[in-house]
Amino acid sequence: MVKPLPLEALIENKTDRMTRRNEVMSILRIEDYSGAANVVAFPKVFSQSQQFLAVDMIVKVKGRVDADEKGVQIIADRIMPLKVNYSQAKHVAIHIYSQYDTPENSEALKRVLVNTSGSVPTSLYLHRQRKRINFATEHVL
Numbered sequence: 001m002v003k004p005l006p007l008e009a010l011i012e013n014k015t016d017r018m019t020r021r022n023e024v025m026s027i028l029r030i031e032d033y034s035g036a037a038n039v040v041a042f043p044k045v046f047s048q049s050q051q052f053l054a055v056d057m058i059v060k061v062k063g064r065v066d067a068d069e070k071g072v073q074i075i076a077d078r079i080m081p082l083k084v085n086y087s088q089a090k091h092v093a094i095h096i097y098s099q100y101d102t103p104e105n106s107e108a109l110k111r112v113l114v115n116t117s118g119s120v121p122t123s124l125y126l127h128r129q130r131k132r133i134n135f136a137t138e139h140v141l
Helices: 043-052 103-114
Strands: 005-018 024-032 035-041 058-068 071-081 092-096 122-126 131-134
Touching: 005 035, 024 043, 035 043, 035 058, 043 071, 092 103
Parallel strands: 035 071, 092 122
Antiparallel strands: 005 024, 005 058, 024 035, 058 071, 122 131
8 A cells, every 4th residue: 555645845736627427526736845736625625625726735645646647647545634733833935926016916015014923034036027026124024
């Protein structure tokens, strides 16, 4: 028997599909700092975890690797939200990808940061400009 592979990653993309039995399943594209992978959540797993299956949600996936002529994917046995102990965070990195780099989003983020205080060093990554901004100590999370 193949031991389930545990992964912790961000859901970058999600596509729902109907099976031949008219049940919903999902194809997820997950990524972390080491790379990206496709995860298949068949109807049983989908129904148990659909509340966690959203773009930009950080999840823990337990599954097995499936490789064939079409490529490699992970067949999920279980998907759950990743529990993060934010009180022990050493750094917060906020990534702004090109499609979200708008004046409206910048203003919304500014409003959140101005009203937030903490002690964790925080950086903003602007992917369009390929620029990193380290926040001053009064704007750490």
